Amino acid sequence: MKTLRIIFEDNLSLSISSLEDVDKKEDFIFMSEATPTMLQVKHHKKKIAFLISAMRHFAEGLKKKGYNIIYDKISEHNMAIPYRDRVSKIIQDHNIGKIIVTEPSAYSLQQEIMGYGGVFNIPIEIKEDGRFLSTIKDFKAWTKNKKQLRMEFFYREMRTKHAILLDGGKPVTGTWNYDKENRKFPTNNVDIPKPYSAQNDTITLEAIKDTQHFFKNNFGDIIPFYFAVTREQALDCLALFITDRLKHFGDYQDAMIQGEPWMYHSHLSFYLNCGLLLPMECIKAAESAYHAHRAPLNAVEGFIRQILGWREYIRGIYWLKMPHYKESNFLNATRNLPGFYWDGITKMNCLHQCVDETRKNAYAHHIQRLMVLGNFALIAGIDPKYVNEWFLIVYADAFEWVELPNVTGMILFADGGFLGSKPYASGGNYINKMSNYCKNCHYSIRTKNGPKACPFNYLYWDFLSRNREKLEKNNRIGMMYKTYDRFKQEQKNMIQNDSQTFLNALK
Ligand SMILES: Cc1cc2nc3c(=O)[nH]c(=O)nc-3n(C[C@H](O)[C@H](O)[C@H](O)COP(=O)(O)OP(=O)(O)OC[C@H]3O[C@@H](n4cnc5c(N)ncnc54)[C@H](O)[C@@H]3O)c2cc1C
Numbered sequence: 001m002k003t004l005r006i007i008f009e010d011n012l013s014l015s016i017s018s019l020e021d022v023d024k025k026e027d028f029i030f031m032s033e034a035t036p037t038m039l040q041v042k043h044h045k046k047k048i049a050f051l052i053s054a055m056r057h058f059a060e061g062l063k064k065k066g067y068n069i070i071y072d073k074i075s076e077h078n079m080a081i082p083y084r085d086r087v088s089k090i091i092q093d094h095n096i097g098k099i100i101v102t103e104p105s106a107y108s109l110q111q112e113i114m115g116y117g118g119v120f121n122i123p124i125e126i127k128e129d130g131r132f133l134s135t136i137k138d139f140k141a142w143t144k145n146k147k148q149l150r151m152e153f154f155y156r157e158m159r160t161k162h163a164i165l166l167d168g169g170k171p172v173t174g175t176w177n178y179d180k181e182n183r184k185f186p187t188n189n190v191d192i193p194k195p196y197s198a199q200n201d202t203i204t205l206e207a208i209k210d211t212q213h214f215f216k217n218n219f220g221d222i223i224p225f226y227f228a229v230t231r232e233q234a235l236d237c238l239a240l241f242i243t244d245r246l247k248h249f250g251d252y253q254d255a256m257i258q259g260e261p262w263m264y265h266s267h268l269s270f271y272l273n274c275g276l277l278l279p280m281e282c283i284k285a286a287e288s289a290y291h292a293h294r295a296p297l298n299a300v301e302g303f304i305r306q307i308l309g310w311r312e313y314i315r316g317i318y319w320l321k322m323p324h325y326k327e328s329n330f331l332n333a334t335r336n337l338p339g340f341y342w343d344g345i346t347k348m349n350c351l352h353q354c355v356d357e358t359r360k361n362a363y364a365h366h367i368q369r370l371m372v373l374g375n376f377a378l379i380a381g382i383d384p385k386y387v388n389e390w391f392l393i394v395y396a397d398a399f400e401w402v403e404l405p406n407v408t409g410m411i412l413f414a415d416g417g418f419l420g421s422k423p424y425a426s427g428g429n430y431i432n433k434m435s436n437y438c439k440n441c442h443y444s445i446r447t448k449n450g451p452k453a454c455p456f457n458y459l460y461w462d463f464l465s466r467n468r469e470k471l472e473k474n475n476r477i478g479m480m481y482k483t484y485d486r487f488k489q490e491q492k493n494m495i496q497n498d499s500q501t502f503l504n505a506l507k
């Protein structure tokens, strides 16, 4: 029987389950640049060019190995015809008797594919995605009978299950988590290594041209383009991270420096999420660097925790809570997304810098996303729908399974504390401590109220006051109300007035 194996834009691994046991004579592999997930979101131009180039390279590789590939390039025709109809035509043209896919990473796509069985009257086999280190089923089982889900405990189990950084079943040197050591701000003369930059071949140049043509009104700069687009290049990127950056990854994980978008982060999420790299090979590379004394434990453990812990935990939450997770709005936030999230025009230097880097690079590191862009969205009360839309558009690593829990759960507390135990709300002091943005800002970080005051300073208290009913009982943030209650009424009025004036002026 002829089988159609569908490869989506984030399935670019030779070891993907949908390619297991392919019959090179009988089976067809369908790849499309016009999948629902590619077209339904107005992705950053760099992300589209990256995925298109990576898909074309991957398809070339499969062709060389002798597979039958049906490849849909981006075109007006393919953008106009529903994905299902294109699959239907292939089934008829090639007399296909079965479809095999790896479980789609987005809930909506999974639903669509599951529906094909009834529509085409052929079996659809959905295989587990073995690239993840915890299955959806295992994660669900882990959550059973737990009052609270905490990433730290999940992470410890994952360390044990996969025998990572263990010594006789216990964590090496006796400690599971070195997060406390990972909060330094770089002193003078840090020499941050240059990030990986690929040479663009003709396939990539063509992908850039097509993106500019078909997605010309999308957000973001496409040039310069420097992403890895093949497995070999992605492996080079991993190797460069291990030799150049990993040793300082932990120390400066939370630091933000104006003009230094890449810091000591790995920049591997793009490749992990589309399949050019596998999580376990990144974890093993970091673990080996520790054993070879090439990187300290706080850096290696911190990096491994992000991949083995956070990344897997976030995916587990997505599949546990979808489809309702998308509608979560625990704090009833209703504000529109301010225009500066798109054009970067704001006097708040931290936000200006982070949006500008996002537009240029389709990348911002975790703390910029969490403590600047996310924190503002939280304390300004922006509707989760708009915040999710923005985060899914602007980053080259954004796929709904990872974007949504980070936004709805981690930054907006829109799930009421299911993913995280408290909202990551903060005034300007945190940004000032971990960055040098405030030195170049129109606003004064030290001023609490009035037109020159840092807006984060009063918006933070206004956020707490507005959401008192829902947050006062939270045992990690509730104590802030004791401080708020000690403010004189005059100060409380100033907080409220400044916040209203500022928020009303947002466009
Ligand atoms: C509001 C918000 C939105 C985010 N949206 C995305 C997204 O769309 N796609 C995405 O991959 N990550 C997202 N993250 C998580 C994290 O910010 C990015 O994974 C990270 O910045 C990618 O850069 P890096 O590869 O240099 O990461 P590093 O700092 O070098 O970390 C190493 C790896 O750990 C993983 N990781 C770290 N933190 C997380 C996390 N919270 N969730 C999942 N994986 C994590 C990533 O795979 C990353 O490549 C988001 C975080 C926040 C706060």
Ligand code: SF4
Residues within 6 Å of the ligand: 347, 348, 349, 350, 351, 428, 429, 431, 432, 437, 438, 439, 441, 442, 443, 444, 445, 454, 455, 456
């Ligand atoms: S003063 Fe406030 S708005 Fe300005 S950069 Fe610092 S934290 Fe951001």
